[in-house]
Amino acid sequence: MLETDIYTVNVGPIHPSTHGGLHVEAIMDGEIIQDVVVHLGYVHRSVEKIAEGKTYQQFVPYTARLDYLATNLPVLGYCQAVEKLLGIEVPERAEYIRVIMAELSRIASHQIAISATGIDLGATTGLMYGMRDRERIMNIFEMTGGQRLLSSYIRIGGVAADIPDEFIPAVKSLVQDIPRMMEEYNGLMTGNEIWAARMEGVGILAPETAIQYGVTGPNLRASGIAYDLRKAEPYGIYDRFDFDLPLGKRGDSLDRWQVRIDEIGQSGRIIEQALKAMPEGEIKAKVPKVLKPAAGKEVYHRIESAKGELGYYIVSDGSSKPYRLHVRAPSFINLMVLPVICRGGVFQDIITNIATLDPILGESDR
Amino acid sequence: MQEFSLERMIQELEGLLGDKVRTGSDQFFTVLYIDPAALTILMGKLRDEYGFNHLANLTSVDYGEEFEMVYHLYSIPDNNKVLVKTRVPRTLAELDSLISLWPTADWQEREVYDLMGIKFKGHPNLVRVLLPEDFEGHPLRKDYLMGGRK
Amino acid sequence: MKGQGLIKGLGITLKHFFQKEITEQYPDVMPELAPRFRGCLRFQFEKCIACGICVNNCPNDVLSFETEKSDKSKKKKLLSYSIDFQYCMFCNLCVEGCPTNCLYFDHDFELSSFEREDIKMIYLRPEGLDEAEDSQAEPEEQEDKEQKQIEAMLKALQKNPQKVLSRLLEGEEDINILSELIQSDQKTAGKIAELMIKDKEKALKVARGFINKEKKNRAQQEMDGGKGGDNDV
């Protein structure tokens, strides 16, 4: 036998496929991965410390910068947490607008996940198609919130402004096109034999392991566990909508990928229902200029973000600024499972696994 | 396994742990205040006997003299929830690690160590996770002052 | 059958090969921006009442201003207003809070500059603002009055263009051309009416421009028509 040696390969922090500043140290035996060590913190901004120096309203735009690909979801989570803390009732119309914006964000985030997986696996054209479709959502964000990527549109107590007239036709045509988009992604990538071979059986995440490691979101559902906070613990008005949870069977990369594509379709269904049921009325509750929750009050509010369970733990000391704010970032906790699913695979599987776990480093590093 | 009931669980836990556990509740959660020495026993019971298999959130709050550790536990798929709190003194900020019960505590405890400076006994790899290794201080402590912009 | 997926993929890319491109040719063709788009933050000095809500609302200490206590009135006098734009998050909180709408975002999004100092925008108190404030001429009322005048002018223009235009222009031919233009095109009429009230000299210039353009057009048409064998004119 030839003597072999173990060597390390540093994937990142500057690498085409790490979706931001992620540093993965791969300990390799030839092409086989022995272990993977994840190093984080390259985009750490100490958001939790910043929050302690800002008023409740001032922190809203910061939350958009956590998961910048699904910009409305972290904002929604934070605003709902503060509303829970203060007992603010949000007007009906605002709730519906919020649901539409949140689901649009989820679609946008999944489209990034899909197209980024495409480029990571070498299907450059897949990236372009995903980005092309996402552009329409960005246009909708621009017309409602004024910004394409980080529109701080959802506010404590409602939304910043009523939807413009072009909004409903634009969303309707987008929702109509969703089946075509899904068909295209599936046709170009999922059905492709090379694609399937690269993903099938790669990075298998058993359901028990997933729960132990606190994995949530599409990654957990791909392992076959029907756990979605929109159904398990409906926040806002999610209990009014009828939608399915796409589930995986094997818990491998292909399942994670497929679940994301199918979730786009389900989000489309929710938006359709919300558009139909949206009432007229106020878009923002009467919120005092200075928000001062009772001292000692605390809240843990969690929503189903595009990446998983996004939780905000806020402790108030009676002042206008939070005493302590903690973000339970789904990407941070989902990434923990990367070494588990990478072990024993070949080098290229690291790329596949990072892509299908879909971490967003702005959120995981905070 | 019996049907889950919060009251019965509290009774049983109080019977088991005596005055080490104190219960309370706020608007959203049933809170179990636990003596840090009995933390692992309580958590083990919660996980194995009452089905709280999902450690959703693990964090800490600085209350001056003491640090409070906060654990939000959920069960999948029943979705029962309980909040566990424990306090450690600032001078001796040390606590048992929960990594053997929930592997998800790994990075979350590292984050608490990193940002708040609470040490976890039994954690195999307690190093900073978000800040660089040579960083001094723990920024989420209240006595850590932020440097402003010039 | 293995390979079907591959062929399907090839079919999809081939289909897109013949579809229309979606590229926006940005520097050549400016993108269409939504009305709410937030580009660069701007400030109107005259409207500001120095209440400080914007500064309190701002999450990132972008805004700051200097005031001076005025002797005559209780009002604070604004001396300068600065926007340190490099820290702006474009969150719109300052604009929403402003009671007099003196802050607004325009559609200018090309904000890069070579020097860090250039990013900071400082608005100094414009000269002559004190007198304007003292005279207390209500600018809104004046605007209203002007608006009414413009409307009246527009009506007159559409009813009897020759007569109205003779006040502006000389030469029968020019007046005829312009009056024809005005009757056919609402926009031109509106523009000329507005200018005739506000600035007569400019109105003359614009009118001349329109007439010359029209003359050229006609000459061109004649040329084209001439080639076709139509020699009426």
Add this chain to the structure above:
Amino acid sequence: MEALFINLAEAFTGWMIRLGLNPAWAESILLLVKWIIVITIITVNIIILIWLERKISAFFQERLGPNRLGPFGIFQTVADAIKLLTKEDIVPSAADKLIFKTAPMFFIVVAVMLYTVIPMGKDMEVINLNIGLLFFISVGSLSTIALLMAGWGSNNKWSLMGAVRSVAQMVSYEIPLAFSLLGVVMITGSLNLQDIVAAQDKWWFIVLQPIAFITYFIAATAELNRGPFDMPEAEQELTGGAYTEYTGMRWALFFLAEYTNLVAVSALMATVFLGGWQGPWLPSWLWIIIKTYAVILVFFWVKWTFPRIRMDHLMSFSWKVLVPVSLGNILLTGAGIYFCRWMGWC
């Protein structure tokens, strides 16, 4: 039109002889001129090809592609080439400098050598070698060494991984590549490329040898390191693989060589399977250009549709699918020939 280039060359020699030059000297000057023309044509052709690939990939992705410099952005690659030529030439301090520097040169020399045997028209080739096909395959496989030199010389893990992968890949795909061409050789009974073209006056070999065509296409894609088999480069995994450490013109040389290889392999494919320079109406040299470009377009199409294959799948695909299939094809061809003779058809 047919003999345009031959006539041009003859006129040129005649002119030089009339000027009073020794015919032997005139011949050698002609050779030099030929070389310069060949190099220029290859370079210009590559520049057009790179532009074409960018344009076509853009169309597949509903983009416009380069469109600023010149009509349809045709001068974009020229500008890129100028940029690359003027860039700083960085040689890593820990690199094996001699190997690092010679690798791109070796690569391009090997790539250009491939053109010697391809018949670019009726009676138009550099050398009419009776083992043309063998020469092509053996010289083509030399580019493996260049990649290994680049990977080893860079002294970088990514480069070495890319190089090792490319060696494994190219060595394994050599075999089905050669085997798939054997069927054609069995039918014609010659390794001479002109003979192979001549044998296709009735039926192109793509009709007689469809399996060989497909296996050759796949193996050639792997030989060329083009997507979906672009293991040595693999930007998304190996950050550029064997070329990671290269900058400026050295890097451009690799690029140039890859496209040169692409043209050569496509031309061979057109020669062996698509009837070579044969075709109605148009002159023969135009036919081979048209056919070569058609094959290149298919290469582009495949690259811009498929994801990259995984290394272990790549290897097992070669050994478990392509080699048996191409061997089976040889068997089938042999049986077919025997059957034909038995029936008295040939």
